[in-house]
Amino acid sequence: MSLVVITDDRFGDHTVPAGFPERPARLGAALAGIARSHAVDAVRSMSPTPAPMEALVAVHDQAMIDLARETCAAATVDRPGHLDADTAVVPATWEASVLAAGAGLTAVDELRSARADTAFCLVRPPGHHATPSHSMGFCVLNNVAVTARALADAGERVLIADIDCHHGNGTQDCFIGDPRVMFVSWHQWPLYPGTGRADEIGIDAGRGFTVNVPLPPGTTGDHYRASVEQIVAPEIERFDPTWLLISAGFDAHRADPLTSMGLTAGDYTQLIVDIMDSTPRAKVMAFLEGGYDLEAVTKCTTGLIGALVQSTEFTETVTSGGPGGAAVQAVAEVRKRAMEGG
Numbered sequence: 001m002s003l004v005v006i007t008d009d010r011f012g013d014h015t016v017p018a019g020f021p022e023r024p025a026r027l028g029a030a031l032a033g034i035a036r037s038h039a040v041d042a043v044r045s046m047s048p049t050p051a052p053m054e055a056l057v058a059v060h061d062q063a064m065i066d067l068a069r070e071t072c073a074a075a076t077v078d079r080p081g082h083l084d085a086d087t088a089v090v091p092a093t094w095e096a097s098v099l100a101a102g103a104g105l106t107a108v109d110e111l112r113s114a115r116a117d118t119a120f121c122l123v124r125p126p127g128h129h130a131t132p133s134h135s136m137g138f139c140v141l142n143n144v145a146v147t148a149r150a151l152a153d154a155g156e157r158v159l160i161a162d163i164d165c166h167h168g169n170g171t172q173d174c175f176i177g178d179p180r181v182m183f184v185s186w187h188q189w190p191l192y193p194g195t196g197r198a199d200e201i202g203i204d205a206g207r208g209f210t211v212n213v214p215l216p217p218g219t220t221g222d223h224y225r226a227s228v229e230q231i232v233a234p235e236i237e238r239f240d241p242t243w244l245l246i247s248a249g250f251d252a253h254r255a256d257p258l259t260s261m262g263l264t265a266g267d268y269t270q271l272i273v274d275i276m277d278s279t280p281r282a283k284v285m286a287f288l289e290g291g292y293d294l295e296a297v298t299k300c301t302t303g304l305i306g307a308l309v310q311s312t313e314f315t316e317t318v319t320s321g322g323p324g325g326a327a328v329q330a331v332a333e334v335r336k337r338a339m340e341g342g
C-alpha cells in the first residue's frame, strides 16, 4: 500500500493570534507522526493544486467566498481580520484556504490514476464547520465537502466519517438533503457548535443519510466501537460507499485542551480501522480537521497512517469502562424512532 500526503508549507503561512489553539505548529506535529510511523517508507508528499472556483461554488455561496477572500485581503499580519469570533485571517489565509480546499481533489487524481492507494490531506485551515453560507469555527472553506461534492457529481457514493470531537455542522449542512453522500459524525455532547442531535437524520431525499452519534464527556473507546457495530456499520453497509473521506480531527483525545473526551491514540486507530473495515470496497482518504494537543496529534497521526496503509500500529492502549454506553443505546433508539416517524 502506498500513501500520498497532500500538504504544503503555505498552510503554515495562515498565522493566528497568540494563544490561538488552531495554529501552524499543528502541521509539524502531524508531520512528526508520519515520520514516526513504521509505514513511513510507503509515504510520499506532494503539494495540492488550488481548488478551482467551480468546485468552491458547488459547495459555498459566491457571497461567502467573496467575503472570505476580501477579508483576508484587507487584513494584515498584525491586524488579522475575523470571519467570526473564532476564525481569524491574514492575507496568506486565502491562498492556504484554496489550497486546503483543493487538496482532496488532488488526492482523488492520485488515487484514480493509481499513483497512490490512499491519501492524507494534511491541511490548514480545517474545514468541517464551514457551512454553505458561513465560515466559522477556525474553518474558512469546507475542504472535505468540496471533494465529496465533486465525487458525487461524478457518480460516486461518498461516505464522510467525521471523527473530530466537534459536530461537523458545515459538512452536514452541505449534504443534509443529498442521498449521494452519507455523513456520519461522532462528537461530544453538549459542545460547540451545538448541532448533531441523534434525531438529525437528513431531510427530503437525504433522509436517513445523516448519522449523528452524540456522546457524553469522558466517553471511552469501547463505546465508540459499540456505536460502529450497532449503529454505523449497518447504515454504511446499506449505503455501500465507493469512497470514504475521513474528517480526521484528533481533539477527542483525552489530552486535548478544548474538549473532555476519554480517547487515546489507540482508540482513534481502532475507530479508523473499524470504519475502514465496514467500507471494504471504498477508496479511502483522510483530511486533518481539529486536534490541539501537539503530542496527541503526533500519536494519532501515526495511528492514522498505519490504518490507511492497512498496517495497524497502536501508539497508546485502547480504553474501556468509561461513560458512553447509555448514550450509544439512546442514539440507537432515537434514530430508530426518527426514521419511523414521518
Ligand SMILES: [Zn+2]
Pocket (backbone or CB within 6 Å): 164, 165, 166, 249, 251, 289, 290, 291
Ligand atoms: Zn474539533
